[in-house]
Amino acid sequence: MLQLREINQAYDDHHTLWDINLEVSQNSCSAIVGQQGTGKTTLFHCILGFLPIMSGEMTWQPKNTLPCSLISLPSQHRSQLGITYVPQGSPIFSQLSVEENLLIALKAGHPRSLPVTLPRLISELFPILLSKRHQRSGVLAKGLQYQLALARAVITHPKLILLDEPSEGLTASEADHLVAIIAALTKDYNISVLLMDNNLAFVTRVADKFTLLHHGRSVMSGTAADLMRFSGSEKWSNGSSPTRVM
Numbered sequence: 318m319l320q321l322r323e324i325n326q327a328y329d330d331h332h333t334l335w336d337i338n339l340e341v342s343q344n345s346c347s348a349i350v351g352q353q354g355t356g357k358t359t360l361f362h363c364i365l366g367f368l369p370i371m372s373g374e375m376t377w378q379p380k381n382t383l384p385c386s387l388i389s390l391p392s393q394h395r396s397q398l399g400i401t402y403v404p405q406g407s408p409i410f411s412q413l414s415v416e417e418n419l420l421i422a423l424k425a426g427h428p429r430s431l432p433v434t435l436p437r438l439i440s441e442l443f444p445i446l447l448s449k450r451h452q453r454s455g456v457l458a459k460g461l462q463y464q465l466a467l468a469r470a471v472i473t474h475p476k477l478i479l480l481d482e483p484s485e486g487l488t489a490s491e492a493d494h495l496v497a498i499i500a501a502l503t504k505d506y507n508i509s510v511l512l513m514d515n516n517l518a519f520v521t522r523v524a525d526k527f528t529l530l531h532h533g534r535s536v537m538s539g540t541a542a543d544l545m546r547f548s549g550s551e552k553w554s555n556g557s558s559p560t561r562v563m
């Protein structure tokens with residue numbers, strides 16, 4: 318549904334992304350991994366239209382639609398097409414209740430359909446959040462705050478969600494919940510996921526395709542087994558330890 322071909326990007330004269338190819342299929346979860354400063358955030362921002370690219374092509378084609386090029390579309394238009402984003406660090410309105418956070422996201426996605434009620438997918442995917450709907454969101458545990466940030470994205474019925482470091486700061490059981498939610502999004506709700514995360518244990522549980530970035534270049538694209546094999550080898554890292562890279 319999303320295809321990137323030979324994407325190059327530069328911050329002034331600092332060439333950051335080199336000939337990146339990437340494909341996200343319908344009903345899939347793909348992961349971008351790589352050490353700090355290797356270009357993961359830059360790539361996300363190019364997909365979202367926050368940053369221009371120097372060259373390359375980005376094609377968007379959800380099921381049963383004609384392909385369209387994203388390159389010339391502003392970020393707002395890309396979000397209307399169904400591409401949404403959960404930035405790092407659970408961006409929520411911490412002074413507002415869980416329900417208020419959700420209703421604001423819902424109204425922003427459907428400005429003419431007032432009054433609004435929370436759609437059923439919230440109770441199906443985020444039952445704990447619903448049970449805490451009247452609590453101030455700032456007092457929720459870190460894992461529930463992340464669920465709320467994700468629910469705010471899901472409530473707008475996107476086709477593709479980009480997640481920036483979703484496992485960061487989560488406990489093991491909070492990460493387990495997130496793995497289950499992402500699996501349900503892709504399998505039951507037709508929402509594809511593209512995430513970047515350096516927690517190898519997490520990404521190999523949740524994603525089915527992996528792209529390894531190194532100094533702005535894609536050095537591996539494949540399955541979890543390919544990733545483990547590649548990160549165990551040293552041919553791409555100039556001798557740096559895979560544990561540092563992940």
Ligand SMILES: Nc1ncnc2c1ncn2[C@@H]1O[C@H](COP(=O)(O)OP(=O)(O)OP(=O)(O)O)[C@@H](O)[C@H]1O
Nearest residue numbers: 328329331333351352353354355356357358359360
């Ligand atoms: N606004 C900017 N202006 C100039 N250079 C930038 C800018 N943002 C990032 N860079 C540089 O681009 C390169 C890639 O950075 P980027 O943040 O995309 O990497 P990353 O893999 O997401 O890192 P992290 O895991 O730390 O978020 C780095 O060398 C960084 O210093």
